[in-house]
Amino acid sequence: MTSPGKRSVNKWLLHAVLAVLAVITLIPYLWLIIASLKGQDDFFSAIFFPPGDGPLGIGWDKLTLNNYRELYELGFQKNLINSVFYSATTALFATLICAATGFVLAKHRFRGRNLITLVVLGALIVPPTLLLAPGYELLYDIGLLDTAWGLLLPLLAPAFGVFLFRQAVIQSVPDELLEAARIDGCSEWSIFFIVVLPLVRPMIGAFMLITFLAMWNNFISPQIVLQSAEKQPLSVAISQLRGVYKTDYGLLTAATVVSVLPVAALFLILQKQFISGLTSGAVKG
Amino acid sequence: MRSGEIDRSRVVFSWAMLAPFLALFIIFVVYPLIQSAFLAANQTFGPGTRTYVGTKNFQLLFSDPVFWKSIWNTFIYALGSLFIQLPIAFLLALALNSRKLRGKGIYRLIFFSPQLMGLVFVSILGALAFEKRAGLVNQAIAFITQNPKYLEIDWLQQHVMATLILISLWLYVGFNMIYFLAALQSVDRSLMEAAEIDGASAWGKLRHVIFPSVKPVATFVVLLSMIGSLQLFELPYILLEGSGGPGNRGLTIVMYLYQNGFDLGDLGYASAIGWVLALILIGLALVQVKLTRAQEVGQ
Numbered sequence: 001m002t003s004p005g006k007r008s009v010n011k012w013l014l015h016a017v018l019a020v021l022a023v024i025t026l027i028p029y030l031w032l033i034i035a036s037l038k039g040q041d042d043f044f045s046a047i048f049f050p051p052g053d054g055p056l057g058i059g060w061d062k063l064t065l066n067n068y069r070e071l072y073e074l075g076f077q078k079n080l081i082n083s084v085f086y087s088a089t090t091a092l093f094a095t096l097i098c099a100a101t102g103f104v105l106a107k108h109r110f111r112g113r114n115l116i117t118l119v120v121l122g123a124l125i126v127p128p129t130l131l132l133a134p135g136y137e138l139l140y141d142i143g144l145l146d147t148a149w150g151l152l153l154p155l156l157a158p159a160f161g162v163f164l165f166r167q168a169v170i171q172s173v174p175d176e177l178l179e180a181a182r183i184d185g186c187s188e189w190s191i192f193f194i195v196v197l198p199l200v201r202p203m204i205g206a207f208m209l210i211t212f213l214a215m216w217n218n219f220i221s222p223q224i225v226l227q228s229a230e231k232q233p234l235s236v237a238i239s240q241l242r243g244v245y246k247t248d249y250g251l252l253t254a255a256t257v258v259s260v261l262p263v264a265a266l267f268l269i270l271q272k273q274f275i276s277g278l279t280s281g282a283v284k285g
Numbered sequence: 286m287r288s289g290e291i292d293r294s295r296v297v298f299s300w301a302m303l304a305p306f307l308a309l310f311i312i313f314v315v316y317p318l319i320q321s322a323f324l325a326a327n328q329t330f331g332p333g334t335r336t337y338v339g340t341k342n343f344q345l346l347f348s349d350p351v352f353w354k355s356i357w358n359t360f361i362y363a364l365g366s367l368f369i370q371l372p373i374a375f376l377l378a379l380a381l382n383s384r385k386l387r388g389k390g391i392y393r394l395i396f397f398s399p400q401l402m403g404l405v406f407v408s409i410l411g412a413l414a415f416e417k418r419a420g421l422v423n424q425a426i427a428f429i430t431q432n433p434k435y436l437e438i439d440w441l442q443q444h445v446m447a448t449l450i451l452i453s454l455w456l457y458v459g460f461n462m463i464y465f466l467a468a469l470q471s472v473d474r475s476l477m478e479a480a481e482i483d484g485a486s487a488w489g490k491l492r493h494v495i496f497p498s499v500k501p502v503a504t505f506v507v508l509l510s511m512i513g514s515l516q517l518f519e520l521p522y523i524l525l526e527g528s529g530g531p532g533n534r535g536l537t538i539v540m541y542l543y544q545n546g547f548d549l550g551d552l553g554y555a556s557a558i559g560w561v562l563a564l565i566l567i568g569l570a571l572v573q574v575k576l577t578r579a580q581e582v583g584q
Contacts, residue, residue, distance in 0.1 A: 014380055021377070022395045025455065029398075031421045032410055047424040101306040108299040116303070123314055127566050129516055129539050130559040133552040134317035134324055140332035157309035188298040217403030219519045224547060235405040239523050242409060249419055256409050264401045 036254035037063040043249055067254035076255060078230055079237035083216055084262070086152065086233055091212040093156050095204055102165025103196050107178060117166075123159035136224055146227045155221065161207060168203035169196065209270060216263050234259040324556035331550040342557035352558070354533050355541040358446065362537070363514035365450040366457070371510060374458045375503075378465035379495075393466070396459030404456065408523035411452040415440040415524075441524055445535035449520055461506055468502035469495070500580065508573040512566055518543065538562050 034048050042050035042062055052059020071077075105117050135154060136145075144150030173196055181191050197204065219235040226232055229240070238255050245251050325342055327335040346352050377396060381389050399407060414421040418436045426435040440448045472495055480490050518539040521530075527548070529536030538558065546555025 011385075014383070014386070018380060018392055022392060025395050025399065025459070028410060028414060028421065028455070031414065035413070043419050047421065047428060097305050097309070100302040104299045104302045108295060110296045110299045113299075116307070119315075120310075123310070125567055125570055126314070126318060127512075127516060127559075127563050129518075129542060130321055130556075130563045131314065131317045132542065133546045133555040133559060134320035135313065136546070137320065137324070137329075137332040137552055138313070138317055153309060154313035157306050157313065159310070159314070162306065188295060192302070213401075213403065217405055219405045219522075220543075235403075238406070238409055242412065242523070243526060247419075249413055249416075252409065252413055256406055256413075260402050260406050263403070264398075267401050 032253050032256060034063075035249055036067055036257050037065070038250055039064055039066065040248065040250055067250040068258070070251055071254055071258065074241075075230075076237065076241075076258065079232055079234045080258065080262075082231060083233040083235070083259075086148070086222075087212045087215040089152055090155050090215040091208045093152075094158060094161055094211050095208050097156055098158065098161030098207065099165045099197065099200065099204065100192065101162045102167075103169050103173075103192060105162065106166045106169040107173065107175070120159045120162050124163060132220070132224065139225060145225060146231065147225075148231065151222055151225045155215065155218075158211075161211070164207060165200065165203060168200040173199050205270070209267070212266075213263060321556045321559060324553050325560055327553040329550065329552045332552065335553070338553070342554050343561075345554070346557050346561065351529075351533055351536070352538075352541060355529075355536045355538045358533075358535065359515055359517060359537045361446055362449055362453075362517055363511055365446070366453060366510055366514045367507065369450065370454055370457055371461055371503075371506065373454070374461035374506075375465050375499075377458065377462045378469055381462070381466060382469040393459075393463075396462055398459065399456045400460045402456075404519045405523065407452065407456050408520045411448070411455075411520070412441065412524050415448050415452075417441075442531055445521070445525065445530045448524065449517075449535065452520060452524075457510075461510065464502055464506045465499065468499045472498045501577065504573060504576055504580075508569065511569055515562065515566060515569075 031048065035043070038050060039062065042059075045051060049056075049058040049060075050062040051057060052062055054060040101120075105113060105120070139145045139150045139154075144153070177195060177199075178191060181195050186194070216233075217235060218233075219239070222231075222233050222236045223239075226236070229237070232240070234255075238252075238259055241255055242252055324335070326337060326339055328338045328342070329335050380386070381392055402410070413419075415423075417423060417439055420440075422440065423436045423438050426438070427433050438444070476494050477490065480494050485493070516539050517537045521535045521537055522540055522543070525535050527544075529540065529544075539562070542555045542558040542562070545558065546552050
């Protein structure tokens with residue numbers, strides 16, 4: 001048996017290792033935020049805060065919001081709005097479409113159901129990169145290149161989402177409940193909206209968040225589909241910014257902060273609701 | 286009579302619910318998938334300019350040294366993730382799984398947090414942090430060693446693969462840790478206690494109790510990590526600004542696909558690359574299914 005003394009040494013060692021790793025994980029954020037507040041000259045004078053006469057030996061007066069002002073003057077806020085629009089639209093419609101499809105494939109009987117289910121499951125193994133070239137050619141043929149439609153429509157029917165919602169419905173929507181609603185005179189449409197959707201709410205929340213984040217971080221689709229600079233989301237705009245202002249570290253770090261902050265905040269706010277949503281489902285079940 | 290009407294209205298409802306998905310799925314997944322097979326047998330100069338070349342794309346591809354280079358790079362990266370990233374993620378999960386540890390939730394959130402930034406923005410941050418002179422990494426190394434010569438380490442040109450593996454380590458370790466944590470929580474408590482009473486060593490517990498029960502999740506994480514790694518694109522594309530780097534030492538398979546299809550306009554050659562990659566990925570998935578089956582039979 002290990003002695004209590006050895007145990008507590010082990011415990012402190014474990015904490016020390018974890019703390020070092022946590023600091024390594026966190027330092028890039030700190031560096032990023034401070035860098036976005038520095039002028040170009042202070043970049044080489046210190047890793048973090050520029051030295052000076054202020055408290056803690058830091059030149060607080062050298063910190064500036066100029067980088068953010070410059071971003072605004074370059075019209076970066078337009079790209080921010082584009083990202084919000086693309087991500088919100090995709091999250092909303094992909095969730096609705098996948099929930100509807102998943103529900104019908106799980107609970108309704110009709111000819112062709114098994115074939116469709118099989119094809120959707122089969123589509124899960126198709127790597128998205130295989131569809132890049134033919135998808136681009138298709139958008140060219142139907143005249144949707146460089147349009148929001150061309151960017152969004154191909155992303156609104158992910159087989160993965162149908163699979164997830166089909167599983168969620170099978171797990172948390174009992175047949176008896178659907179029959180009871182039908183006997184009470186509910187139409188099939190109101191059964192879907194009033195009975196089914198609330199029962200799979202944890203999956204709706206999780207899938208909306210996943211889809212929103214995936215679209216926010218999507219680079220290759222807008223890079224291929226959109227050509228006009230004013231239509232680009234943040235992901236592409238920031239890489240183009242780097243192409244033009246390669247050594248303007250202040251501007252690039254500020255652009256990264258602006259791009260990342262909204263989604264990080266969204267996740268941190270919603271995180272608790274997802275957990276409570278998931279657990280409330282478990283209690284009811 | 287009446288039940289027939291109900292059946293019919295339900296069938297109409299089913300198809301109405303399916304219609305948006307089916308329309309989008311057929312137009313934007315099934316049709317392009319079929320076209321990609323045709324495209325692979327053509328050469329194009331931009332969209333809508335096909336010239337039939339038969340199997341020439343594939344012949345060209347297999348004798349194309351740049352393609353082999355991209356396969357080599359991609360596998361080096363994938364194996365790097367597999368043998369460096371996943372063991373670290375597993376050890377972290379083991380550490381955070383101990384019952385008495387304080388601040389578990391905070392550690393978990395911190396290690397997971399890079400995932401919230403997203404690959405593209407992590408790539409930009411990585412590109413800036415690994416710059417010569419001004420970058421965080423070189424400044425930190427020079428500060429710790431007090432030797433300014435380390436400011437000149439040329440990560441982005443000379444050590445591309447190492448840079449890619451280091452950045453993805455920061456990005457993905459916490460993500461994979463979450464899977465392992467979930468798996469560790471399913472380890473049978475009573476089995477652990479029995480092992481403790483029998484005086485099993487830490488290694489004995491790990492080998493005979495923890496490994497067997499984590500194995501299904503571990504094979505899943507390995508597959509997921511391999512599939513993701515083999516499709517690596519954004520990180521090297523942004524670090525190297527669209528080129529493969531000097532001597533293509535950072536070129537990946539999907540980057541080569543992108544360069545051929547969208548920089549040079551040969552969607553046919555790009556599709557051929559896409560098919561080779563798809564077959565590699567499907568092969569991997571089949572191996573995974575086989576392994577899982579073998580495990581189930583073994584138990």
